[in-house]
Amino acid sequence: MPYEFEEILETIKMTEIEHFDIRTVTLGISLRDCVDRNLSISKQKVYEKILKYGKNHVKFAKDVEAAYGISIANKRVSITPLSIPFDMLKAEEFVELAIVLDKAAEEIGVDYLAGYSALVPKGFTNGERELIKSIPYALSSTKRVCSSVNVASTKAGINMDAINMMADAIKKTAELTKDQDSIGCAKLVVFANAVEDNPFVAGAFHGVTEPEVVLNVGISGPGVVLDAIKEAGNVDLSNLSEVIKKTIFKITRAGELMGRSVAEKHGIPFGIVDISLAPTPAEGDSIGDILKAMGVEDVGAPGTTAALAMLNDAVKKAGLMASSSVGGMSGAFIPVSEDQAMIDAVERGNLTLEKLEAMTAVCSVGLDMIAIPGDTPASTIAGIIADESAIGVINDKTTAVRIIPAYGKKIGDTVDYGGLLGKAPIMYVRELNSMGFVGRGGKIPAPMRSLTN
Amino acid sequence: MRLNEEELRKLTLIAINELGEKASPELVKKVISKTVDKMGESQDFIKPQSDMTSGRIILTAFGLNKSGVVASITSALSQFNCDIRDLSQKIMDEFFTMIMIVDISNSPKDFREIQEDMSKIAGEMNIKIFLQHEDIFRSMHRI
Missing domain, CATH: 3.20.70.20 (Anaerobic Ribonucleotide-triphosphate Reductase Large Chain)
Structure with a gap:
């Protein structure tokens, strides 16, 4: 037999007794080509793109779970930090887009979609400022959308203005979701040196150096x-x-x-x-x-x-x-x-x-x-x-x-x-x-x- | 049939390439409908692909020993045209354990169907049967 008895039993023990599972398979999708002057067309493009790549995500993950006998706890999606392609939007418009993301996530059957994000260690663009302002409203009007903001990096230093804005955003999110023990804050991460390929929600996003789509x-x-x-x-x-x-x-x-x-x-x-x-x-x-x-x-x-x-x-x-x-x-x-x-x-x-x-x-x-x-x-x-x-x-x-x-x-x-x-x-x-x-x-x-x- | 923007752009390019200066509303309509028909035939759906690289699975069964345990598993496997490549079995007191390497590449049933059938047998015989793809053992225990 090419495998020892012990090796086989060890594998079975890991998967059956010791809770060994894969924590998440996260599908990263670029939304950089979804911009349009007309917001409703942008929304449609975002929705269609997430559905195009994500519609079989949960099914494929389940097939692989069955084949290897190891469960995959979470199937998730990350997107381009939203403030990058949609830098021209105002806060209310970002919230509208968040609702579309929530709908797309629900449609493809994932529990969380992350990337309602801005990267501001060195300073803000107008869109980034608007996105940060919109975070409490986006998180309180959606269930599945997760947000993160990178406020500091070793290369650029620490943006204290962004930290102050985020502290206010956290307080506001807590207030707006007070009926559910301030759950909005569990979907909001403030980063230093955020990584572009992190598969773990809530801090995941599909970085700008990443390909069109990746797993x-x-x-x-x-x-x-x-x-x-x-x-x-x-x-x-x-x-x-x-x-x-x-x-x-x-x-x-x-x-x-x-x-x-x-x-x-x-x-x-x-x-x-x-x-x-x-x-x-x-x-x-x-x-x-x-x-x-x-x-x-x-x-x-x-x-x-x-x-x-x-x-x-x-x-x-x-x-x-x-x-x-x-x-x-x-x-x-x-x-x-x-x-x-x-x-x-x-x-x-x-x-x-x-x-x-x-x-x-x-x-x-x-x-x-x-x-x-x-x-x-x-x-x-x-x-x-x-x-x-x-x-x-x-x-x-x-x-x-x-x-x-x-x-x-x-x-x-x-x-x-x-x-x-x-x-x-x-x-x-x-x-x-x-x-x-x-x-x-x-x-x-x-x-x-x-x-x- | 709904087309996305990318497909529309492709269609436009095809029409321009084929007709160039000659374009008239009727000709464009003809070219487009011909192309759309062709697209319908070769719909690029994701083809089901096998995730089996070796075609072999490892079956592990254990539980209280009783007559017919091995027979019920092996006869089911032979019905599905599965080839048992290796088998090791031990009985410790009243417990039995069995590990089999099974080649399922010639079986009409796929991995999931065999798994379902085995779980039926496991229920009937009151034992545990695990089926896992060989790849997982190779990647974990061999460098």
Whole structure:
């Protein structure tokens, strides 16, 4: 037999017991040719283009799931950052376009479509300013549209004016969606160093350097890594790193195979595998549990940041060996609401906003799905975004803030979205004033690191 | 029949190339309707393509041992014209496990149909049967 008994059983165990699944296959579609002077023709072109490429997306993904016995949790679509092709639109017109996107997403059967975005690290065009103004209204009048704005980059510095605008947009979105625990904010990401081929919603968009249409895949598999670490028992850290690498290698190979198969069915190019470990609220599918299995008593204990750094590095090394098309974020995600062990740590008072911020310096993304009191001032949110952007810009990595100032909620309350978004306890935010700093506006100049030539 | 903008543009170019200076409303109509008919015939729908690169699948079955387990699986496979290339079977106490490599490239049934039939057998015999494409094992365990 060409395969060992153990190898076959291991694969079955991964897929059947350890929740190994592919987190997302994301179809990136360029909308750059959908512009027309007449808005209603633009809307029709956008709708038709998404349907043209996306109509079989869910079906193809399901076929591949059946063939390999590995499930694909999400089938999604990303589009060109909307402010780029439609720079001439006004805020109300952007909202009309968002409603069309929502309809197209529903028609092809995907739960989220991302790319209601603007890229403004160095400054705004008129359209970008209008798009940012329209975000709260777009997110409150649609279900499936996700928005992101890149406000900082290592090459251009940090745009504090954009951060202030985004802090206001987040507050307004929370208010407009207050009936659903401010869910609009769960669909809004503020980035530093955003990547163009990220398949993970809500921060996905189809970058301007991408082809007409492309298929990217995001793997998952915290459960598999967790079991491997538990099985390894009491080994030293270098050996533990080896265990993680071996597991991630296999996951990445399976992820790439499935992504390529879906792309082949579409007849479109395959883009990248994003090897990020992404948790879900399901039992055992948690990054927090991995950190605990590595040896810290709870997430937030001294040593947590080092454990996360090692995990993140092992993930990258194994992923790079396994595939030549690694891209996107490719690290470990630490969202609070989507990870049961993180929720528990916050509820027990072991994990604070400051510790989370430190953790984001060594893994992918940033302060993700964090609920804070609804009366947190916009200037404090701007301060949080500025801190996170600084970590990203100085360390030449992607960071993001997806924060929910839950309208009308206080410490001790929780927001609960169910499903993949999970639930988040309201976290304490320091009540010190940041207005004097963020209120200065302008730009933090690009760092030394930007001059690499 | 609804045409998108790209198709309309193509049609216009065809008409211009064919008629040039001679274009008159009737001639244009004739050329266009001829081209549209041709387009209808060669509708570029996405053709169903096989995702099988090796045509082989790995079947894993396990559960409480009872008489006829192997027979029910293999007889179903032979009915579908599937070729068993390798088989390994172990019985540990009252449990049995069986792993088979099956070539389904000559089968009239496709992967999904075989999967459905096997899940029926699994239900009847009260065992678990997993069917997965060989590629997944090759990519995960072989460099």
